[in-house]
Amino acid sequence: MALAASLCSSSCICFHTQLPYSNSNRYKTSSVNLPLRLNLHDNAPSSNKNSLLLSISASTFVFVGLGLCICSSASAFTPLPRHFQKVDSSSTATLQEEDDEKSDAAFEIWKSKSYALTVPLSMVALQGSIPPSWSKDFISSQSRRLKLQTKFRPTLEDIFTQLCLPFTQAKAKVNIGPASPAAADILTLGDSWLPLAIKKAVIEPITAAEHQDWFKDLSRKWKVYLRRNLNGDIDPQGQIWAAPYRWGTMVIAYKKTKFQKKNLPPMQDWADLWRPELAGRISMVNSPREVVGAVLKYMGASYNTTDIDLQIAGGRNAVLQNLELLARQVKFFDSASYLRAFSVGDVWVAVGWSSDVLPVAKRMSNVAVVVPKSGASLWADLWGGCLCNWLVYWN
Structure with a gap:
């Protein structure tokens, strides 16, 4: 805020205050008149020297105030210089074209590369x-x-x-x-x-x-x-x-040479698995569905029997009895190695899935593969x- 004082004709000092406009960086001057009388002629006796000093002091005060007011007003009203830069539109367009060319070239390089994404x-x-x-x-x-x-x-x-x-x-x-x-x-x-x-x-x-x-x-x-x-x-x-x-079905593979040597009839149906001369000569997959299914087929029932007691003569007890007899006939139940035992001659008969049995039978000589006459289960891998x-x- 700039403050100045001047000597008025009414022997008053006028104080000038620089007040800021709202929403602007500029200032306007507001005057406030404060009655301050300067007695230049005192009633009391005084010397000319004192009068001269008083006059000089008052004048000095007035001129100093005027100087402050002028400086403050000048600084408030003087606008800042603006610098303008002349833009060459042709050079700007050239730079833009160069940037576009660089971007296009980089994109073409990126497209030509092959990335090892798996x-x-x-x-x-x-x-x-x-x-x-x-x-x-x-x-x-x-x-x-x-x-x-x-x-x-x-x-x-x-x-x-x-x-x-x-x-x-x-x-x-x-x-x-x-x-x-x-x-x-x-x-x-x-x-x-x-x-x-x-x-x-x-x-x-x-x-x-x-x-x-x-x-x-x-x-x-x-x-x-x-x-x-x-x-x-x-x-x-x-x-x-x-x-x-x-997909495939259950099949029975047997070694023809062994059967011919022992004068045994060929394998034809599920009932042949219960023949006494084949006890300990059979290997079979370890699948409850296929083992129990073989027992049901041996008893003349279906793989898909839903009620054993009502649909099978003798009911559950008869099924368990025939299951125990089959367990005595089979040397071991093993889905992983039942064909290995058949290949090396530990057993003469192998009962399993056609997808397993057929490839092994093709590699061996004098091996016959049959689908049981009374029917067998169908299976599928999904x-x-x-x-x-x-x-x-x-x-």
């Missing part, structure tokens, strides 16, 4: 169920960035057990490695395990399967079989939970999507 696909399958040519054909049909990681398990039961592990131990921290079925994107699931897997909610349905070529090419029976409700039962209105990739791979804990 798309991992983790798969757990039944051992021996995927020929090497399948994997090669699948990879070649996809992008080169696909990284297929395949792990194998000896039995379907092993796959299902490990698949359910995160849910059976839900209260404890489960350490599951990347090779576990629970960590897989896709896995093999036997058709006999499909209803239980759906009911336990360890797999998820296939989205929009009806519009995919593989489903359109299936027969009507397959389409009906794959539709299930949340309880795992066949339902025409249900969702599609899996995709079949191979691809299913794991629902619990997000539960994986890394060590």
